[in-house]
Amino acid sequence: MNEFDLSLKIAPSRAKTALSAFMVAGTKSGCGKTTASLAIMAALTRRGLAVQAFKTGPDFIDPGHHALATGRPSHNLDGWMMGEAALRRCFERHAAGADAAVVEGAMGLFDGASGDSGQGSAAQAAGLLGLPVVLVLDAAGLGRSAAAMALGYARFDPSLKIAGVIANNVSSDNHEFVLHQAFAGLGDLPFLGALPRDAAVGLPSRHLGLVTAEDAGRSDDFFAALARLAESRLDLDGLLARCARPAPAAKSPTDPRSDPIPVPKRTRLAVSRDRAFCFVYRENLRLLEEAGARIVFFSPLDDRTLPEDIGGVYLCGGYPELHARALSENASLLGELRAFADAGGPVYAECGGFMALARALRDAGGEVFPMAGVFPFLAAMGEKRQALGYREIATRAASLLGPAGTTARGHEFHYSRIAAYGAPQTEAIYDLTGSRGALPGPEGFVRGNVLASYVHLHFASNPEIPGHFMRLCAAYRAGLAPRETARG
Structure with missing residues (x-):
């Protein structure tokens, strides 16, 4: 038994003036966005950056994996459940003091509470927070068609900024070369890299989704392997530069609950x-x-x-x-x-x-x-x-x-x-x-x-x-x- 202390978060040693913030979203569930997100989080953390992770939607499992990758608690962002103002406050509160904020989207980029609305979707959260989107797609069996798919996502909502595309499930060096060629003509849709098929960095699942972090038993070696994968296969420096923004204040002035309610005896x-x-x-x-x-x-x-x-x-x-x-x-x-x-x-x-x-x-x-x-x-x-x-x-x-x-x-x-x-x-x-x-x-x-x-x-x-x-x-x-x- 132990008491929960909200102050026990990894605190930065200095005030931050800049933040690289972006969303990693997918074309669908199961396309590899969690693997890509964890690889990026692990790589940035091993660079010595304070990485704050978030997850859109109601998922409980992925945030547990985020916490292992970053050493910091991960938080849910859901526009339908929380409301827009609370979503913004949650992001600003926990991103304050971080070097990078990485938000993993749920399901497909535009999937949310209903088919005729973006409420609850990753796209809604990205729009509310002004986050550029890294689009992850499953490239198995795809060549130039992967570029057409990504372009469709970019044009579906032109107000969203697509910071780049990551191709997952790439079968060979030649497959990766073809994908590079396909995206070469799309200057405003950068190709950030390709992740190969690799069972060693896969995430097992069961009836409610991925196996929980508690049961998966992932060691530091697993996250070190993910970090090496991201460093060797993805343009992380370009991504960070493309997604830089002013850091949020340590306390948001718009947050009516910035200070805990005084309670004489808890x-x-x-x-x-x-x-x-x-x-x-x-x-x-x-x-x-x-x-x-x-x-x-x-x-x-x-x-x-x-x-x-x-x-x-x-x-x-x-x-x-x-x-x-x-x-x-x-x-x-x-x-x-x-x-x-x-x-x-x-x-x-x-x-x-x-x-x-x-x-x-x-x-x-x-x-x-x-x-x-x-x-x-x-x-x-x-x-x-x-x-x-x-x-x-x-x-x-x-x-x-x-x-x-x-x-x-x-x-x-x-x-x-x-x-x-x-x-x-x-x-x-x-x-x-x-x-x-x-x-x-x-x-x-x-x-x-x-x-x-x-x-x-x-x-x-x-x-x-x-x-x-x-x-x-x-x-x-x-x-x-x-x-x-x-x-x-």
Whole structure:
């Protein structure tokens, strides 16, 4: 168990006046943009530069790899979930003091919340932040057609500046030569280089995307190999020169929350963090800290007890289904979670954290493992994806998020489903909306002061949520919280 200290970031030794900032975006998912991004981050870091990484969209996994490559936490930027102003503030806050800011885009450059809007897309974030874009394309089987593809992306939105193109999955020196020829006539679309097919620098994946940084077990040698690849195959000096801009101020004057909210006595908030529960937006933790939290991490897999003197629990998402046996065998910790919830302790659980609060979890092989039993559900893994997409929630009753009518935005992606539920003490309070309208089925389950859901909320979409949650946690510690949040 250890406390979360927002000051423990790699701090620059001097004020920076210039910053090289750019986005690495792809033509599609799986084109190699994460490999290219990590290679660039690792190379610049090994040059001695302070590199601040970001990831557009709702992805939790890539930022973990970014942190290993740069030695600094990576942050999500999502225009649909956060809103434009919060996105800008997040970028300015964390890019301040860095030598380079590298933003990895999600999916294809123009893919976002819907097909008729750029909201939530990498292109939206690049436009809002004025970032030039490095376009990564999968060149397998392509010659001159690769240039035509890149030109189409450049012309689709002429307001975006394409700083250059990286061809991935290049099969030979001759293939690279052909690609150089293809781009030679496109003077305003520089060819930055080619990355070869190389299984040694590949990133394994599974049902929710890439294998997490915690489970991948990548050593320094892996990132050193990526750095050598970028230095030898990409025009990094040209890229940095092309993407130079004035550095943001250490504190943005437009940020209404630049200074933490003064709290006379902070309340300890237990936040799950281990190889099974590692999906959380870092901005959520920052906002909770500003609202009065003293964050204490704990491992549901390895710790036998909850941290002492806590006012609440935040059970993050992750992969409990891959660690179901170990989690189930930690009966002491699961029992403490159940007892804390039964005593009226505030608990907020998302996706994998929600599954841990179920009566039992059935894994992909059909084996059933007892869980905390806060809710009378069976969380059952399936072969098919159960949900994927942006979500907006509105509460029909008061909860630890706030009064009835509280709204927030987030994202949902899971392969498990609730196979049984319906005990009288369980209430579902979310009205859920997706990109195509209202979504059926119960969501946002409440029992006492516990709220659990498959939806990962981004608290920047409603900055009142952290304050309400932490006030409830403080009241619980003071013995003033009701055993059940007042409904209505």
